[in-house]
Amino acid sequence: MGEQCFIPFTGRIDYELIPSELNNPFVLITPEICKIAAKQLQDYLLNNQLKWKHNFGFSEHKNNLVKGKMFGVLVVQSKQGELGFLATFSGKIQDDPHPKIFVSSVFDVSSDDFFINKGMTAITEIGVLIKALKEEGSKESLIEAKRLKEVRRQNSVSLQKQLFDNYKFQNREGTVKNLCDIFTEYDGRNPAAGAGECAAPKLLQYAFEHEMKPLAIAEFWWGKSTKSEDRKHKEFYPACNDKCRPILSFMLGQRF
Structure with missing residues (x-):
C-alpha cells in the first residue's frame, strides 16, 4: 500500500x-x-x-x-x-512535525505565504501596543488604545474568515x-x-x-x-x- x-x-x-x-x-x-x-x-x-x-x-x-x-x-x-x-x-x-502515521490537518499553514502566522503575529503586536498605551495612561493614549482594540477585532474577524475559506x-x-x-x-x-x-x-x-x-x-x-x-x-x-x-x-x- x-x-x-x-x-x-x-x-x-x-x-x-x-x-x-x-x-x-x-x-x-x-x-x-x-x-x-x-x-x-x-x-x-x-x-x-x-x-x-x-x-x-x-x-x-x-x-x-x-x-x-x-x-x-x-x-x-x-x-x-x-x-x-x-x-x-x-x-x-x-x-x-507530528508522527507520519497520523492524517494531517486539512489546512496547510504554508498557504498564501503563511498568511495565518503573519496575521497572528500582527494581531499580537497590536495587543502589545495597546498594553503600552494603557500603561501610559494619558487621555490621548487611552483613546488610541480604544481605537486599536477595534482594529485588532476587525483584523481578527478578517483573519478567521480567511482561515475558514482555506x-x-x-x-x-x-x-x-x-x-x-x-x-x-x-x-x-x-x-x-x-x-x-x-x-x-x-x-x-x-x-x-x-x-x-x-x-x-x-x-x-x-x-x-x-x-x-x-x-x-x-x-x-x-x-x-x-x-x-x-x-x-x-x-x-x-x-x-
Missing part, C-alpha cells in the same frame, strides 16, 4: 466484522472493527509517546502542560481492495466546499471556532482524496481526564455537534 497514513491490521479480521455501510458518527455505538483498530492504535501510543513532546499525563519525565486528546480511527478499504484503517487526533499536538472539504461525490459555505448552507451560521480540526472530518477527507471506502468510524479519548470528567481515558465518544455536524453532513451527503 503506497499511502503512508494507511495502517494495515496486525491481526486477522473476521469477514463478519466488516460493516456494509458507515456507521452514524453521532451515535455512540462503536463497531467491533473500530474497537480492534483503536486497540492497535492505543498500543502504538503506549509504545511511542515517550518519544514525543506532547504530555498526555502518563510520563514522570515530562513537565510540560498535560493535555489529553481525542483520537479517531476510520476503517477503510483502499482502492486496491486492502482492509486497514486511518488514524489522527483532534486539534494539534505539541510535536511538529479549510476545504470534499464529499463522496468529489464536490469541494470551504467551511464558510458548508456552515452557511447547513443552518446559516458562521463556523464554530476550531471547526475542521476534529478527527472525523480529517479522516474522511484523507479517505475521499485517496479513493478509499470508509467502512466504520470511532473516536476515543487518550490521556488525563478533563476536569469536568466529561472525557475519560480510552472511552469512546460521538462526533461533536457544533463543529462536526455541518461538515460531516456535507461530506457524507446526509443531514445529521
Whole structure:
C-alpha cells in the first residue's frame, strides 16, 4: 500500500466484522472493527509517546502542560481492495512535525505565504501596543488604545474568515466546499471556532482524496481526564455537534 497514513491490521479480521455501510458518527455505538483498530492504535501510543513532546499525563519525565486528546480511527478499504484503517487526533499536538502515521490537518499553514502566522503575529503586536498605551495612561493614549482594540477585532474577524475559506472539504461525490459555505448552507451560521480540526472530518477527507471506502468510524479519548470528567481515558465518544455536524453532513451527503 503506497499511502503512508494507511495502517494495515496486525491481526486477522473476521469477514463478519466488516460493516456494509458507515456507521452514524453521532451515535455512540462503536463497531467491533473500530474497537480492534483503536486497540492497535492505543498500543502504538503506549509504545511511542515517550518519544514525543506532547504530555498526555502518563510520563514522570515530562513537565510540560498535560493535555489529553481525542483520537479517531476510520476503517477503510483502499482502492486496491486492502482492509486497514486511518488514524489522527483532534486539534494539534505539541510535536511538529507530528508522527507520519497520523492524517494531517486539512489546512496547510504554508498557504498564501503563511498568511495565518503573519496575521497572528500582527494581531499580537497590536495587543502589545495597546498594553503600552494603557500603561501610559494619558487621555490621548487611552483613546488610541480604544481605537486599536477595534482594529485588532476587525483584523481578527478578517483573519478567521480567511482561515475558514482555506479549510476545504470534499464529499463522496468529489464536490469541494470551504467551511464558510458548508456552515452557511447547513443552518446559516458562521463556523464554530476550531471547526475542521476534529478527527472525523480529517479522516474522511484523507479517505475521499485517496479513493478509499470508509467502512466504520470511532473516536476515543487518550490521556488525563478533563476536569469536568466529561472525557475519560480510552472511552469512546460521538462526533461533536457544533463543529462536526455541518461538515460531516456535507461530506457524507446526509443531514445529521
